[in-house]
Amino acid sequence: MIGPRLRELRELHGLSLRALAAASGVSVALLSQVENGRSEPSIATLRKLAPVFDADIAELFHEPAAPRVHLSRPGARTILTAPTGMVGYERLTPGRGDLEVLRAVLQPGEASAAEPRGHESTECVYVVAGAVVVEIGAEEHHVRTAESITFDSRLPHRFRNPFDDAAEILVSVTPPTP
Numbered sequence: 001m002i003g004p005r006l007r008e009l010r011e012l013h014g015l016s017l018r019a020l021a022a023a024s025g026v027s028v029a030l031l032s033q034v035e036n037g038r039s040e041p042s043i044a045t046l047r048k049l050a051p052v053f054d055a056d057i058a059e060l061f062h063e064p065a066a067p068r069v070h071l072s073r074p075g076a077r078t079i080l081t082a083p084t085g086m087v088g089y090e091r092l093t094p095g096r097g098d099l100e101v102l103r104a105v106l107q108p109g110e111a112s113a114a115e116p117r118g119h120e121s122t123e124c125v126y127v128v129a130g131a132v133v134v135e136i137g138a139e140e141h142h143v144r145t146a147e148s149i150t151f152d153s154r155l156p157h158r159f160r161n162p163f164d165d166a167a168e169i170l171v172s173v174t175p176p177t178p
Contacts, residue, residue, distance in 0.1 A: 002046075002060060002078060005095075007035045009053045009060070024048045042081045056119075070094040087112050087159070089171070100176030105168050106132060106161035116156035121173045124150040125159060130167030132159050 010020050017035075021028040025048050026041075033039035041049070046057045053059065070093065078091040080102070087110050089102040104112075116135050125134055126148040134141045134149050136157045143149050151157065153173065161167045 002041060003035045003037045005060060006031070006041075006049070009055075010035075013053060015052075020049075020052060023052045040079050040081055042083065043086075044083060046080075067094060085110060086114070092170075095176075098175060100171075100173040102171045102173070103168070104171065105166055106130075106159065107166050108161055108164055111158055111160035113158045116158045118154045118156045121153035121175055122150065123153040123157070124148055124172045126170045126172075128168040128170060130161070130165050131163055132161050132167045132169060134159050 010017070015023070017028050017031050020026070021031055026045055030039065030041070030045070034041050034045075043057070046060055050057050050060060072092045080089040080091065082088045087104045087106045089104045092101040092103055093099055106112075116137075125132070125143065127143050127145050129145055131142060131144040134143055134151075134157065136149075136151050137155045141149055159169065159171075
């Protein structure tokens with residue numbers, strides 16, 4: 001969960017909840033819920049918080065005491081929520097800062113972002129079930145069950161499901177800089 005890390009960063013920067021809310025545009029109530037483990041922040045919320053700490057989103061997930069062996073179980077994973085029409089992710093890896101593996105189910109019409117965007121990483125998307133369109137730069141790639149695509153994440157990209165059936169994907173990012 002991101003709550004303890006958020007509290008740690010806030011206190012490290014000498015910010016009260018009110019000061020963090022004012023600096024980020026995120027409500028005090030939501031910040032309190034996240035810190036206390038009652039709510040998981042959306043990716044949009046994380047994008048508002050990261051600049052306050054002069055960090056990228058990955059830094060918000062960094063766990064200095066991340067275990068050397070990490071068993072990921074359904075129901076105990078961090079969930080990255082997204083606005084309606086955008087996909088949310090299940091985090092399968094701990095926050096050591098070397099590799100991020102996410103699982104997502106894209107319902108028909110959902111996308112990973114409103115517009116393609118890039119970040120400093122290498123990314124691999126594996127389609128577990130269904131099919132997705134992966135937009136990379138000006139190109140569209142149709143990726144189907146059991147296929148994968150790997151690319152330089154600095155290129156603007158996003159995943160979308162224009163099809164009639166849900167699609168399940170695994171996304172691996174190294175280093176993790178969403």
